[in-house]
Amino acid sequence: MTIFSLKCYTCDRISGEGIVGEMSEDKKISIAVIKRLPRYYRYLGELLEKDILRISSRELSEKMSVTASQIRQDLNNFGGFGQQGYGYNVEYLYHEIGKILGLDKTYKIIIVGVGNIGQALANYTNFEKRGFVIVGMFDINPRLIGMTVRGIEVRDLDEMEQFVKKFEIDIAILTVPKTKVVNIAQDLVNWGVSGLWNFSSVDLKFSKDIVIENVHLSDSLMTLSYKLNEKKQIKNYKDEKRSTAMRNHYNK
Numbered sequence: 001m002t003i004f005s006l007k008c009y010t011c012d013r014i015s016g017e018g019i020v021g022e023m024s025e026d027k028k029i030s031i032a033v034i035k036r037l038p039r040y041y042r043y044l045g046e047l048l049e050k051d052i053l054r055i056s057s058r059e060l061s062e063k064m065s066v067t068a069s070q071i072r073q074d075l076n077n078f079g080g081f082g083q084q085g086y087g088y089n090v091e092y093l094y095h096e097i098g099k100i101l102g103l104d105k106t107y108k109i110i111i112v113g114v115g116n117i118g119q120a121l122a123n124y125t126n127f128e129k130r131g132f133v134i135v136g137m138f139d140i141n142p143r144l145i146g147m148t149v150r151g152i153e154v155r156d157l158d159e160m161e162q163f164v165k166k167f168e169i170d171i172a173i174l175t176v177p178k179t180k181v182v183n184i185a186q187d188l189v190n191w192g193v194s195g196l197w198n199f200s201s202v203d204l205k206f207s208k209d210i211v212i213e214n215v216h217l218s219d220s221l222m223t224l225s226y227k228l229n230e231k232k233q234i235k236n237y238k239d240e241k242r243s244t245a246m247r248n249h250y251n252k
């Protein structure tokens with residue numbers, strides 16, 4: 001299991017491969033816990049939208065299909081947040097998890113490759129609500145250069161270096177073909193970008209100072225297809241067993 005080294009989340013920068021947590025630097029948090037945090041955050045946000053301000057770990061666990069002890073264990077990694085006999089203060093927990101996830105900051109983002117996926121991401125307004133602000137887009141296709149998406153102009157790739165350095169871009173969304181992505185990512189890293197959200201079907205790897213999320217949409221679809229087929233096979237097997245049993249019954 002991957003283990004992350006941690007630093008206090010009120011500190012400016014996170015060290016190494018680390019992520020955040022109100023704790024001493026030597027305390028470790030597993031990636032499994034960190035991966036569950038966005039889900040807690042999403043559910044708590046939904047509760048807040050319904051004006052639910054307080055929730056017990058049992059209720060939260062029923063809503064999220066996670067055991068109450070799992071929730072307690074997860075949140076204890078970050079100092080608890082719950083009170084005996086009271087449960088969780090939804091608003092407080094929502095904001096604290098937001099802080100842990102770094103959502104109390106804003107991030108300057110560029111999109112490189114403004115094809116179908118790049119444009120879809122540029123059009124998705126919810127990222128901005130979380131502080132992920134798209135400030136620039138780049139492509140090599142002359143038909144796309146000069147076009148605007150939600151008021152943001154698509155610029156020629158040649159302008160990217162100057163733009164990235166001038167605006168101190170935090171994150172680059174990479175939606176270019178897989179044959180191009182490694183060189184582009186290397187340039188961006190050289191120019192100071194330390195977060196890469198990579199949608200091309202290549203796993204990027206850099207030094208531990210660079211944070212990368214490789215997103216493989218088709219992997220998720222293939223998992224879905226596997227589960228769908230597994231269900232069908234189980235159903236076919238059961239149907240077959242049932243008809244064999246019936247045949248045997250009437251042939252007696």
Ligand code: ATP
Pocket residue numbers: 112113114115116117118138139140141144157175176177180184
């Ligand atoms: P998508 O994969 O998003 O559906 P697409 O099928 O239209 O898009 P791709 O060939 O995957 O096209 O390329 C995605 C985008 O990346 C295109 O707009 C293309 O012009 C752009 N692109 C290709 N090479 C580069 C490059 N070296 N730098 C920047 N953009 C590039």
